[in-house]
Amino acid sequence: MTSDETDFRDSGKLREKAEEQLKKNQKTAYALSIEADAGKLLHELQVHQIELEMQNEELQQAYETAEKALRKYTMLFDLSPMGYFSLNPDGVICDLNFTGADMLNERRFSLVNSNFKLFITEDSKTVFTDFFKRVYTSNAKESCQVMLGYDNKSLCRVYMEGVVTEDEQNCLLSVVDISKFSRD
Structure with a gap:
């Protein structure tokens, strides 16, 4: 009998050889299992990458x-031929367009946080206050x-319309210069 052959009559050696064979089989099965799991994981990662690329493309389109x-x-707001203002409940200018700034003869950003009532002549303050209320x-x-x-310097006669926004409670004001049309 060669040394590679197992004596099936010796139960201890037989058991030892069977356990070695089981370990080999388990290692092979484990390696195959890991390989299969790695393949599945790679597939999932590739699918996820494609999903992310598709989402990124959709986000790019939404951004554009x-x-x-x-x-x-x-452009519509800033370059409109009508003055637009957003005033808080105290009459402070929150936002305005370029035409509105031109009507007040000031630079746009220097007017933000200024009280709009400061730009109403004394004769018109009561009318404006009643309108604002x-x-x-x-x-x-x-x-x-x-x-x-x-x-004490008049700039222009204007027609204005205002409405209050529900969310911020600001007054949206549109202002049109009617100096050329009125006789005062």
Whole structure:
């Protein structure tokens, strides 16, 4: 009998050889299992990567759409021939467009946080104050005509309409210069 042959009559040696064979088989099965798991994991990662690439592409398209809308509405707001203002409940200017700044004869960003009432002539302050109160109490669009000016200097006669936003409770004000149309 060669040394490679097992004596099946010796139960201890037989058991030892069987356990060695089982370990070999388990190692092979384990290696195959790991390989299969790695293949599954690689597949899942590849699918996830493709999903992320698709989401990224969708986000890029949404970003481009948002950028186009921003440019469009910025142009519409900033370059409108009508003055636009957003005033808080105290009459402080929160935002305005370039035309609104031109009507007040000031630079746009220097007007933010200024009180709009400072740019209403003394003769028109009562009209504006009544209009501003109505805007906040009626919850409807209100309008009036006032003279813009400061330091006893009249700038222009304007027609304005205002409405209060529900979310921030700011007054959105549109202002049109009607100096060329009115006789005062």
